[in-house]
Amino acid sequence: MLNRRVIAAIMALLGIILMASFSIQSEWFHSGILGILGSGCVISAYLILNWKQWQAKDHRVRSVTYTLLALCLILIFLRFGEALI
Numbered sequence: 001m002l003n004r005r006v007i008a009a010i011m012a013l014l015g016i017i018l019m020a021s022f023s024i025q026s027e028w029f030h031s032g033i034l035g036i037l038g039s040g041c042v043i044s045a046y047l048i049l050n051w052k053q054w055q056a057k058d059h060r061v062r063s064v065t066y067t068l069l070a071l072c073l074i075l076i077f078l079r080f081g082e083a084l085i
Contacts, residue, residue, distance in 0.1 A: 008048040015041030036079065039072040 018038025046068060047054060053061040 004048060008045040011041045011048065012045035015039065015045060036072070036076055039068075039075055043068045043072060 015038040018034045018041060021032045021035040021038070043065065047065060050058075050061045050065075054065065
């Protein structure tokens, strides 16, 4: 159990550091692949810490996970939108 918490904490910290690559420059959203990987690390860390609740279909845990996933997908959409413009 302790190892799971340590791994989740490291993943969350790494995710937050990688998400720092997201920025707004000259009124445009700018992101790199590291920011997207950081978002995935944060979602993974949350799921690692709440895996038993996820399997038990806890409504709160599922809502938070889906919200984090939706925010990550918005960031990915903005990233590819930036590449097209």
